[in-house]
Amino acid sequence: MEGEDRFEVLLTEAEIERRVREMGHEITRDYEGRDLVMVGVLKGACVFLSDLCRHVHLPVAIDFLGLSSYGDSTTTSGVVQITQDLTQSIVDRDVLVVEDIVDTGLTLHFLLENFRVRKPRSVRVCTLLHKPSNTVRDVPLDYVGFTIENRFVVGYGLDYEQRFRNLPYVGYVRTP
Numbered sequence: 816m817e818g819e820d821r822f823e824v825l826l827t828e829a830e831i832e833r834r835v836r837e838m839g840h841e842i843t844r845d846y847e848g849r850d851l852v853m854v855g856v857l858k859g860a861c862v863f864l865s866d867l868c869r870h871v872h873l874p875v876a877i878d879f880l881g882l883s884s885y886g887d888s889t890t891t892s893g894v895v896q897i898t899q900d901l902t903q904s905i906v907d908r909d910v911l912v913v914e915d916i917v918d919t920g921l922t923l924h925f926l927l928e929n930f931r932v933r934k935p936r937s938v939r940v941c942t943l944l945h946k947p948s949n950t951v952r953d954v955p956l957d958y959v960g961f962t963i964e965n966r967f968v969v970g971y972g973l974d975y976e977q978r979f980r981n982l983p984y985v986g987y988v989r990t991p
């Protein structure tokens with residue numbers, strides 16, 4: 816598509832598809848007989864969640880949470896606001912937070928603290944991507960699709976200035 820030539824492919828559509836299928840099967844095994852609620856963090860996780868949930872062969876519930884960070888877009892302050900809350904109760908239920916990418920871990924740290932007071936039965940985290948080199952807050956990641964280097968990535972839900980979330984692969988910005 817137009818403008819796509821500025822990106823270099825990091826993870827192909829086929830690689831992502833294979834890994835997402837594996838993760839779905841792992842989640843299926845781990846949550847058999849439980850009351851699983853998959854919670855996607857908007858907007859980045861929507862593509863990953865929609866593919867992932869179709870490989871989870873259990874009667875799961877799906878919900879979304881909108882978050883926004885204060886401060887400018889280049890530095891994560893860790894002060895996060897809920898812009899759209901869950902539509903169902905998670906009391907006594909098994910919550911799986913689905914994220915596109917964990918970078919500093921600040922967003923997820925906030926979210927896990929917020930969820931804890933709502934008394935779910937369990938909370939686990941599933942992220943497609945992890946950039947461990949930027950860790951500020953160590954949060955337990957239960958399912959990780961790919962561990963990547965410290966590069967700005969785009970596609971498969973991740974945006975570049977709010978665009979290109981619809982790329983079927985994950986790419987990084989080519990340096991001229």
Ligand code: IMP
Nearest residue numbers: 859891917918919920921922967968973
């Ligand atoms: P954290 O609080 O630093 O872990 O921030 C995680 C959030 O920052 C993700 O949910 C993304 O929305 C965004 N983010 C971090 N790295 C990237 C990237 O390389 N591309 C696009 N968005 C990113």
Ligand code: MG
Nearest residue numbers: 856857859915
């Ligand atoms: Mg996000």
